[in-house]
Amino acid sequence: MPSSTAASSHTSTNQKSAENSGFSSLKLNPALLARLGKAGLEDPTPIQKAAIPALLSGHDAEILAPTGTGKTACYLLPLLDYLLRKKKNTALIIVPTRELARQVTEMGTLLATRPELEPFAVYGGTKDDPDREYDAPPETARLIVATPGRLLDMLRTERVESASCRFLVLDEGDRLMTGEFRDEMLGILALLPRDRQTVLVSATGSQETMTAAGQFLYKPVRIEPAKDEKPSIRQAVLFVDKAAKPAAAEALLRRHPDRSAIVFASTRDEADLLTKQFRKRGLKVVGLHGGLTQPARNTAIEAFSSGKATILVATDIAARGLDVEQVGQVINMSPPELPDNYLHRIGRTGRAGRMGWAATLCSAEERKTMRKVESTLGLKLVALPVPALSRDTTPSRDTPQRSRRR
Structure with a gap:
C-alpha cells in the first residue's frame, strides 16, 4: 500500500529570489537554483515542497495533484539534479501528446544547466513539419521527452539507447495507462532496465490506473495535496x-x-x-x-x-x-x-x-x-442563469455594409 505525503502550505510570497526562496531548503543542486528564475519559478508550490524531497531521496512516486499546481517542476528539478550527480546515466519522460512533449521540453531547456541536459523531444509528426523532434536524438542527449509510439520505435531500432536509463517519468500517467497506449507502454517496459527510479504524474488516479501503473512502479510514495487546500x-x-x-x-x-x-x-x-x-x-x-x-x-x-x-x-x-x-x-x-x-x-x-x-x-x-x-x-x-446577448451590438463581418457611393 503506497504511503502518503501531504503537501505543506505556501511559503511567503515576499521571497522572490531563487537563492533565498523556499527552493533553497529542498537541497537541490546550486546550479539548478540559479536557473529557477529563467523558468519563472520563485517559491515552491505545496505539491513541489512535498514531492521534490521524496524524489531526491530516490523513491518511486505517484504525484496526484490538480493541473496548474506545478507538477512538471516536481519531477524536472529532481530529475536534472539526478543527472548532474550521475554523469553516465540518462532519463526518459513519456507523455501522451505532442503538445505536452513540447511544453515539457521548453521548461526543461530553461532549467538545464548544461547543453547535454537539455531535453530532446521525440514524437510522431507530419511530413509538413520539418522540426528536429522527428529525428533521432544526438548521442550526447541525456534527457529525452517522447510519446509512446515514437519512443518504442526508436528503442527497437536502437536510435534511443535504454540500458543507461535510470530515471523514468510517466507524465499524464492516467492516460498512458489506458488501452490507447497499452501495447506501446508494455513494449517500452520490456526494454527498460529494472534498476531505475520511476515517477507517475497525473491530475487523476483511478484504481484501474494505479493497478496498471503497478507494473512500472516499486513501492511508490503517494504525494497528494493537503485536504484543506482551497480550490482555485x-x-x-x-x-x-x-x-x-x-x-x-x-x-x-x-x-x-x-x-x-x-x-x-x-x-x-x-x-x-x-x-x-x-x-x-x-x-x-x-x-x-x-x-x-x-x-x-x-x-x-x-x-x-x-x-x-x-x-x-x-x-x-x-x-x-x-x-x-x-x-x-x-x-x-x-x-x-x-x-x-x-x-x-x-x-x-x-x-x-x-x-x-x-x-x-x-x-x-x-x-x-x-x-x-x-x-x-x-x-x-x-x-447560473444564461446571460442575455444582444445580436445587434456586435455586427458580423459578413453583414452587408451600406455603400458609400452616392
Whole structure:
C-alpha cells in the first residue's frame, strides 16, 4: 500500500529570489537554483515542497495533484539534479501528446544547466513539419521527452539507447495507462532496465490506473495535496438549449473581455464551426484540434499564448499539456462523456495560484451526463442563469455594409 505525503502550505510570497526562496531548503543542486528564475519559478508550490524531497531521496512516486499546481517542476528539478550527480546515466519522460512533449521540453531547456541536459523531444509528426523532434536524438542527449509510439520505435531500432536509463517519468500517467497506449507502454517496459527510479504524474488516479501503473512502479510514495487546500477554480453549470449554446458562450466571453479563454468543443467539426462563428462576430479567436497539421497547431498555440488571440476553441487535445498561465476562464460547450476529462479541461484555468473560472453549458438531453460528472467527481456545481446577448451590438463581418457611393 503506497504511503502518503501531504503537501505543506505556501511559503511567503515576499521571497522572490531563487537563492533565498523556499527552493533553497529542498537541497537541490546550486546550479539548478540559479536557473529557477529563467523558468519563472520563485517559491515552491505545496505539491513541489512535498514531492521534490521524496524524489531526491530516490523513491518511486505517484504525484496526484490538480493541473496548474506545478507538477512538471516536481519531477524536472529532481530529475536534472539526478543527472548532474550521475554523469553516465540518462532519463526518459513519456507523455501522451505532442503538445505536452513540447511544453515539457521548453521548461526543461530553461532549467538545464548544461547543453547535454537539455531535453530532446521525440514524437510522431507530419511530413509538413520539418522540426528536429522527428529525428533521432544526438548521442550526447541525456534527457529525452517522447510519446509512446515514437519512443518504442526508436528503442527497437536502437536510435534511443535504454540500458543507461535510470530515471523514468510517466507524465499524464492516467492516460498512458489506458488501452490507447497499452501495447506501446508494455513494449517500452520490456526494454527498460529494472534498476531505475520511476515517477507517475497525473491530475487523476483511478484504481484501474494505479493497478496498471503497478507494473512500472516499486513501492511508490503517494504525494497528494493537503485536504484543506482551497480550490482555485470557481465552477458553474448553465442550462441552455443546444441551439442557443453559441450565443450563450459568446455572452460569457464578452462579459469578461479582459480574460483569455479556452472553449472546449466535443468534435473537430464543432470546433471549426465555433471558431468561424466567433471570428465573424469580431472576437479574436483561433482553433485547435487533432485534424490540423503540426505547424497549424503550433501557430494557434503561439497566437493564444502571446495574447494575439484571446480565445482558443479546442477539442480535448488542449485539455492536457497546454500550460498557459493567464487563462482566465474555461467554457465547456457540453459536459464531457468522461468525468476525468472535466478535471483536465477546467485545469487549464486557475494555474500558478491564480483564481480561475469554469462554466459548462448543458442542454436538457445532456443532464444525465452532467449528473455523472458531478457524482463521479464529488461535485455540486452552482447553476447560473444564461446571460442575455444582444445580436445587434456586435455586427458580423459578413453583414452587408451600406455603400458609400452616392
